[in-house]
Amino acid sequence: MKYKVVPFYRAKEVSKELQSIINTNAVDGFKYVNHQYSDKLKPGNIGCFGIGAKPDTIIHVGFVIFQKES
Template sequence: MQYKVIPFPQSKNINKQFQSIIDEHAVDGWVYVNHNYSHYLLPGNAGCFGIGAKPDTIWHVGNVVLQKG
């Protein structure tokens, strides 16, 4: 059995993006197994006296697991 992990980029239309990944790889015999989608907080910084300050941001990380064989 073979497994493949595909990165799942952040998207405004997650359902269509997810379906697109599955359909794209299904033609080669890959079958959806599972997915993982997590959010991580990347802390900003206060800058020097407020100059160059950056707010906290959220980093979205996703993977789709496919199987063949």
């Protein structure tokens, strides 16, 4: 059995983006297994006396898992 993990990026219409990814990979014989999407906080820094300070940012992490019979 083969597995494939595809990145899943943030989109305005999440359901349409996910459906597109599933349809694209189904053509190659891969079956949808699961997906995961979450936001992770990347801490910023205070800089030197505030100079060069960077705020905290949110990183979007997502992927879709497929499997295919060998």
